[in-house]
Amino acid sequence: MTSSPSVVPNDLGAFWMPFTANRQFKQNPRLFVAAKDMHYTTSDGRQVLDGTAGLWCVNAGHARPKIVEAIANQAAELDYAPAFQMGHPKAFELANRIVDIAPEGLNHVLFTNSGSESVETALKVALAYQKQKGQGSRTRLIGRERGYHGVNFGGISVGGIVTNRKMFGTLLTGVDHMPHTHNLSKNAFSRGLPAHGAELADELERIVTLHDASTIAAVIVEPVAGSTGVLIPPPDYLKRLREITRKHGILLIFDEVITGYGRLGTPFGADYFGVTPDIMVTAKGLTNGVIPMGAVLVSSEIHDAFMTGPEHLIEFFHGYTYSGNPIASAAGLATLETYKEEGLLTRGAELAKVWEDGLHSLRGEPHVIDVRNIGLVGAIELEPIAGQPTKRAFSAFLHAYENGLLIRTTGDIIALSPPLIVSESQIGEIVDGVRNALRSIQ
Numbered sequence: 001m002t003s004s005p006s007v008v009p010n011d012l013g014a015f016w017m018p019f020t021a022n023r024q025f026k027q028n029p030r031l032f033v034a035a036k037d038m039h040y041t042t043s044d045g046r047q048v049l050d051g052t053a054g055l056w057c058v059n060a061g062h063a064r065p066k067i068v069e070a071i072a073n074q075a076a077e078l079d080y081a082p083a084f085q086m087g088h089p090k091a092f093e094l095a096n097r098i099v100d101i102a103p104e105g106l107n108h109v110l111f112t113n114s115g116s117e118s119v120e121t122a123l124k125v126a127l128a129y130q131k132q133k134g135q136g137s138r139t140r141l142i143g144r145e146r147g148y149h150g151v152n153f154g155g156i157s158v159g160g161i162v163t164n165r166k167m168f169g170t171l172l173t174g175v176d177h178m179p180h181t182h183n184l185s186k187n188a189f190s191r192g193l194p195a196h197g198a199e200l201a202d203e204l205e206r207i208v209t210l211h212d213a214s215t216i217a218a219v220i221v222e223p224v225a226g227s228t229g230v231l232i233p234p235p236d237y238l239k240r241l242r243e244i245t246r247k248h249g250i251l252l253i254f255d256e257v258i259t260g261y262g263r264l265g266t267p268f269g270a271d272y273f274g275v276t277p278d279i280m281v282t283a284k285g286l287t288n289g290v291i292p293m294g295a296v297l298v299s300s301e302i303h304d305a306f307m308t309g310p311e312h313l314i315e316f317f318h319g320y321t322y323s324g325n326p327i328a329s330a331a332g333l334a335t336l337e338t339y340k341e342e343g344l345l346t347r348g349a350e351l352a353k354v355w356e357d358g359l360h361s362l363r364g365e366p367h368v369i370d371v372r373n374i375g376l377v378g379a380i381e382l383e384p385i386a387g388q389p390t391k392r393a394f395s396a397f398l399h400a401y402e403n404g405l406l407i408r409t410t411g412d413i414i415a416l417s418p419p420l421i422v423s424e425s426q427i428g429e430i431v432d433g434v435r436n437a438l439r440s441i442q
């Protein structure tokens with residue numbers, strides 16, 4: 001028996017919601033009760049066009065039958081199998097299918113349950129790998145200002161968002177940060193990659209000089225920083241990071257939790273930029289957001305460095321109860337099949353021009369100081385209100401929601417990332433919804 005989806009509990013107090021202004025939200029909650037393809041249904045029965053693929057994850061759209069069926073069938077057939085010293089076929093199959101679409105050379109997969117866990121896993125693999133190679137002095141990790149790498153301790157340490165860090169003490173030691181590449185004075189209203197700032201990659205050289213390469217294990221960056229407002233790198237910036245890391249024996253980790261699985265119009269951001277990292281962090285789109293799952297891809301060189309001791313010994317002391325969970329694996333397989341059958345991993349490239357033209361038509365609307373786009377992701381940056389925390393973008397979000405469009409805001413920035421099944425006319429609806437929301441701001 002299923003409970004009626006439209007029943008809203010009287011008491012919303014017990015659930016302490018994540019990254020939410022709880023007291024404000026609970027006075028006037030916004031609740032979804034159903035979803036299909038490009039739309040959510042709200043608890044008051046309205047349809048809301050999904051301009052954000054949930055939280056950048058529902059890349060194939062909502063309630064896709066193949067994925068729904070795969071989950072139901074798997075739950076009935078094999079609901080759970082112990083993840084340690086035991087296995088089940090679908091986890092192996094899914095690892096193979098991920099490797100099939102991954103950049104060449106990333107041949108091994110560790111499963112996790114989220115982007116945050118994937119980040120921690122990647123950082124631990126990097127540190128342990130250096131040790132395996134007899135380079136145990138390489139313990140430093142380098143992140144970037146305005147980087148978002150989830151919310152666990154490693155991730156907030158290498159991440160560059162002050163609000164996510166300052167409540168939690170000293171965090172990991174031995175972490176340094178490169179500058180971000182966002183430069184409004186030079187790059188505002190760029191279409192696609194911004195022209196200026198590739199030289200910021202050389203800041204990594206400065207950090208290497210400061211600490212000495214022999215102390216640095218890995219560098220982690222998002223190819224396109226998503227959560228801090230869709231910050232797109234200048235041409236060759238990532239190539240330069242790759243050259244510097246290779247030169248100094250430092251591992252390069254791409255956090256592709258957002259850019260993975262088609263968001264940029266290529267399977268991964270690594271493909272878009274023609275740069276292959278040593279480790280790639282993924283989650284979200286892997287299972288279409290439907291079941292929590294992440295995957296960390298590593299090169300054979302890294303994997304093989306662990307396969308050296310006596311065969312009966314565990315090679316890597318890390319993993320989760322739900323690593324490669326059968327239902328998540330089934331969801332992942334059905335998701336990747338759906339992407340393949342519908343060409344979704346490259347659909348963003350086909351729509352990129354329509355998307356770009358649509359978003360850039362918002363230039364000149366009230367408060368807009370920048371528009372950014374790449375693949376099927378974009379951002380509208382609004383002018384900050386001097387001296388006070390701005391509410392402009394959030395009021396645009398509320399207006400859009402009330403009028404049938406889901407957008408996402410972070411500070412003064414509106415971020416957009418529709419499911420990859422979006423139609424051209426729905427792109428038009430998204431753009432019009434944002435335009436109306438901008439014009440509604442007092």
Ligand code: PMP
Pocket residue numbers: 113114115116117119148149150151222226227255256257258283284
């Ligand atoms: N890394 C990046 C780049 C992300 O965008 C996110 C989530 N937005 C995460 C890590 C964390 O993922 P999760 O919320 O699944 O832990």
